[in-house]
Amino acid sequence: MKLLQVAKPADYREPCMIHCRSSHAEICSSVLACVLGGTLAWPKHIEEGSNGPTQTKGLRMLGERLAGKAIIVVGSGTGIGAATSRRLAEEGAKVCLADINLPAAENVAEEIRSKGGEAFATLVDLADEALVKSAFDKAAEQFGKLDGAHINGADMATLVKDTDILDEPMAVFDRTMQVNLRGHVLCTRAVLPYLIANGGGGLVYTSSGAAHAGEPVRPAYAIAKSGLMALMRHVASAWGKSGVTANCVAPGLTITESMKERNGTKSDFQVAMLEKTPSVRLGRPEDIAGVVAMLLSEDGRWINGQSYNVDGGVIMI
């Protein structure tokens, strides 16, 4: 809540300090109109604390924002990609879950279908160009079009061997580039023709706070995640006029189910990261999923070429 100081009209009576939400210009201007117009009647919605005349009282239903959209999530079997797939379906999208771990993707697709959503799973390996192309082709064939993609998969197993640039086996570096960066390039090449044919659509890549952090370890991971930001800006500038938007989410430490299984929720690293985080908790996959859903919806139509740090405020730029 902010205080808005209004000019005092000639027939002014108390109060002149109006409590209003800073984001609701309509409220402020209608209050001003009432006050300056000489009626001095408080609009009812201010007294009642609702969101004002241009909004309905209830919450927007989760089923509407992505209704009719066809979206593919690459790297959707577990963690952030699984949460995004669920969220997209909850908002009405038809979802193709592509993953190298097909049984995991099939489980999430089945869960979505059991709740009344539309979803199917397909095999993809980000290291395999033919499989990448066929996953996008299958999604477009099944749904008749593609409106968007969340390109999220990464080989997380390489992380533990991603030491420093002198020590690191080049095979680890190459594998990280192959899956975490080149794989996203392959996905981009596979999806763009469908988005252009569709008259536009949204692309969201999962980068990482590691792209900004400047850490003494995991250089390959950070280089790949920085590369995604360059890729995203290239796509945004080259195909923005075709109606395509491209953006990144850059998560901070997000506790996935597999992390919980491996490390619990109170490892030294997690405790240290929470201390560095100016928020009350670490990330949940659903935190990232909500931002991806927004970027792929009409609410994100005029957001292009941006990277969103979704990290509880660890990185502030």
Ligand SMILES: NC(=O)c1ccc[n+]([C@@H]2O[C@H](COP(=O)([O-])OP(=O)(O)OC[C@H]3O[C@@H](n4cnc5c(N)ncnc54)[C@H](O)[C@@H]3O)[C@@H](O)[C@H]2O)c1
């Ligand atoms: N969890 C975090 O703290 C965190 C933070 C920053 C960024 N990220 C990024 O978020 C994304 C998702 O990670 P997560 O934490 O949910 O981990 P995760 O391991 O649960 O998810 C990764 C997904 O990618 C899939 N995958 C792995 N290799 C693949 C390949 N070759 N082809 C296709 N799919 C493949 C996996 O099967 C899995 O479903 C990754 O890009 C990761 O770098 C995660």
